[in-house]
Amino acid sequence: MIQLLGDWLPQLLQGVLWTLRLMVLSFALAAVLALPIALARLSANGMLRLLAHLYVELVRGMPSLTLLFLIYFGLPNLGITLRAIDAAVIGLGLNGAAYVSEIYRAGILAIDSGQREAAQMIGMRHRQVLRFVILPQAVRVVLAPLGNFAIALLKDTSVASLISAPEMMLQARDLTSEYFMPLQIYVAVGVMYLLMALPLASLVRFMESRLGAGLPKEKAV
Amino acid sequence: MGTHAKGLLKRFCGRKDLNWPPGMTANDLQGLANAPPLITVSNLCKSFGGQPALDNVSLTVAAGERVALIGSSGSGKTTLLRCVAHLEKPTSGEVIVAGRHVGDRIVDGRKIVMLDRQLAEIRTGIGMVFQRFNLFPHLTALENIMLGPLKVLRMKRDEIEPFALELLKKVGLAHKAGAYPEHLSGGQQQRVAIARSLAMRPKLMLFDEATSALDPELVAEVLEVMRQLAAEGMTMLIVTHEMAFAEDVADRIVVMDHGTIVDQGRPADLIANPRHPRTLALLRPKRAANLRSAS
Numbered sequence: 001m002i003q004l005l006g007d008w009l010p011q012l013l014q015g016v017l018w019t020l021r022l023m024v025l026s027f028a029l030a031a032v033l034a035l036p037i038a039l040a041r042l043s044a045n046g047m048l049r050l051l052a053h054l055y056v057e058l059v060r061g062m063p064s065l066t067l068l069f070l071i072y073f074g075l076p077n078l079g080i081t082l083r084a085i086d087a088a089v090i091g092l093g094l095n096g097a098a099y100v101s102e103i104y105r106a107g108i109l110a111i112d113s114g115q116r117e118a119a120q121m122i123g124m125r126h127r128q129v130l131r132f133v134i135l136p137q138a139v140r141v142v143l144a145p146l147g148n149f150a151i152a153l154l155k156d157t158s159v160a161s162l163i164s165a166p167e168m169m170l171q172a173r174d175l176t177s178e179y180f181m182p183l184q185i186y187v188a189v190g191v192m193y194l195l196m197a198l199p200l201a202s203l204v205r206f207m208e209s210r211l212g213a214g215l216p217k218e219k220a221v
Numbered sequence: 222m223g224t225h226a227k228g229l230l231k232r233f234c235g236r237k238d239l240n241w242p243p244g245m246t247a248n249d250l251q252g253l254a255n256a257p258p259l260i261t262v263s264n265l266c267k268s269f270g271g272q273p274a275l276d277n278v279s280l281t282v283a284a285g286e287r288v289a290l291i292g293s294s295g296s297g298k299t300t301l302l303r304c305v306a307h308l309e310k311p312t313s314g315e316v317i318v319a320g321r322h323v324g325d326r327i328v329d330g331r332k333i334v335m336l337d338r339q340l341a342e343i344r345t346g347i348g349m350v351f352q353r354f355n356l357f358p359h360l361t362a363l364e365n366i367m368l369g370p371l372k373v374l375r376m377k378r379d380e381i382e383p384f385a386l387e388l389l390k391k392v393g394l395a396h397k398a399g400a401y402p403e404h405l406s407g408g409q410q411q412r413v414a415i416a417r418s419l420a421m422r423p424k425l426m427l428f429d430e431a432t433s434a435l436d437p438e439l440v441a442e443v444l445e446v447m448r449q450l451a452a453e454g455m456t457m458l459i460v461t462h463e464m465a466f467a468e469d470v471a472d473r474i475v476v477m478d479h480g481t482i483v484d485q486g487r488p489a490d491l492i493a494n495p496r497h498p499r500t501l502a503l504l505r506p507k508r509a510a511n512l513r514s515a516s
């Protein structure tokens with residue numbers, strides 16, 4: 001058993017690296033794309049609002065796997081062929097952007113309207129109000145839910161195995177067909193996911209407690 | 222640099238003296254009588270979901286004048302103030318501040334939309350003090366004061382910091398420069414908020430029940446700052462329930478009731494000769510009650 005573990009563990013760890021990479025990249029894509037979507041949903045422009053709303057509802061209404069298949073198997077019909085891992089990053093990123101935009105939107109709406117008004121009354125324009133007053137405060141509101149999203153995303157990366165992206169689940173499937181030890185291998189896989197998720201979870205808890213404690217203490221000037 | 226910032230910078234730097242607040246020169250005072258009013262509100266109506274909050278209100282405030290706005294809760298004082306600042310869009314009527322029409326308008330049947338940039342420029346000249354302070358919680362007292370000059374006027378930090386510290390000293394909080402709002406009392410927060418407005422060198426200050434959210438023992442320190450501001454010639458439109466303060470500081474008291482102005486005049490005249498029962502009830506609640514019970 002230990003002997004065998006030595007045989008398949010390196011391959012599994014390879015999968016861990018791919019999973020981490022997939023998660024980090026799709027998280028970054030989601031986090032970046034989500035901001036314009038959230039701002040569009042809060043925009044005074046009805047057309048922008050509608051488009052952003054449609055995107056969010058559409059993406060949230062279908063399984064992320066559908067989006068992955070669409071990108072990996074569908075896009076080649078339009079002459080766009082992607083590596084499985086890239087298709088997975090884009091698919092999970094586009095999917096995540098819909099969820100994260102809702103997190104951002106809630107974060108922005110959580111800021112008291114008096115903040116916007118006070119900023120407007122010192123002569124700030126819309127963009128300045130957002131950048132210097134609303135967003136710096138919304139970041140604090142958004143961190144914990146964003147961490148929870150990252151944990152969900154980590155687990156979601158496993159769907160990428162279905163388009164043969166070389167992440168952990170795919171390696172595990174390969175290994176089970178080679179060594180016929182599904183129990184041991186999938187337990188090991190579960191432990192790996194857990195080991196990745198736990199630090200994230202404690203980070204979320206840390207951020208939540210920081211939020212409760214409020215702002216930093218007096219700053220020297 | 223945008224034209225907005227340039228214009229503001231010019232206005233700001235045109236004043237060489239960094240004394241606080243922009244004191245009026247003898248010339249300004251001479252011109253006061255025939256100067257156009259700083260605020261002109263004409264036939265202003267505002268309703269919320271069909272319910273009128275302001276019903277055909279007209280009011281002018283001259284440069285250097287202190288006007289106190291009184292009236293029972295729900296009479297439309299806040300709405301009027303917010304319409305002047307265009308935080309509320311009037312249903313109809315006109316607001317002119319410092320010669321500039323505020324908000325969208327219709328000329329020859331065509332709607333001319335006021336741009337974000339133009340509105341921001343007008344608001345730069347109007348300071349507003351809110352009932353709930355609305356300090357920026359993620360910034361220290363000093364940073365709250367400097368944010369506008371830094372981002373709107375595009376001044377350098379080392380240019381504005383001495384002035385910001387001077388403002389803090391003026392409101393008695395020099396020792397709290399590095400404190401975040403949550404570590405300040407309500408009265409201290411409100412004084413920082415006043416300093417934050419003054420940092421933009423406004424032509425006009427609007428106060429919406431600046432002391433109503435304060436514990437009674439903290440009211441005086443804020444009124445004291447406002448009193449000082451009035452003494453230095455600032456144009457002020459003050460919504461307040463502090464009648465003694467209004468009588469003492471205001472050049473004119475305006476009485477509102479059910480969305481209309483029902484009475485106005487110099488404090489002494491209003492007290493001696495109230496034309497509306499509301500005036501009497503607000504200015505001298507005890508006497509009004511006595512009169513009622515006597516009759």
Ligand SMILES: Nc1ncnc2c1ncn2[C@@H]1O[C@H](COP(=O)(O)OP(=O)(O)O)[C@@H](O)[C@H]1O
Nearest residue numbers: 269273274292293294295296297298299300301
């Ligand atoms: N945002 C709003 N939405 C709906 N009704 C409002 C709003 N703001 C004010 N009102 C109504 O308008 C009237 C005037 O309110 P307000 O100007 O706040 O009075 P005051 O400041 O004199 O107490 C009140 O009846 C109030 O309920």
Ligand SMILES: [Mg+2]
Nearest residue numbers: 298299300430
């Ligand atoms: Mg009010």
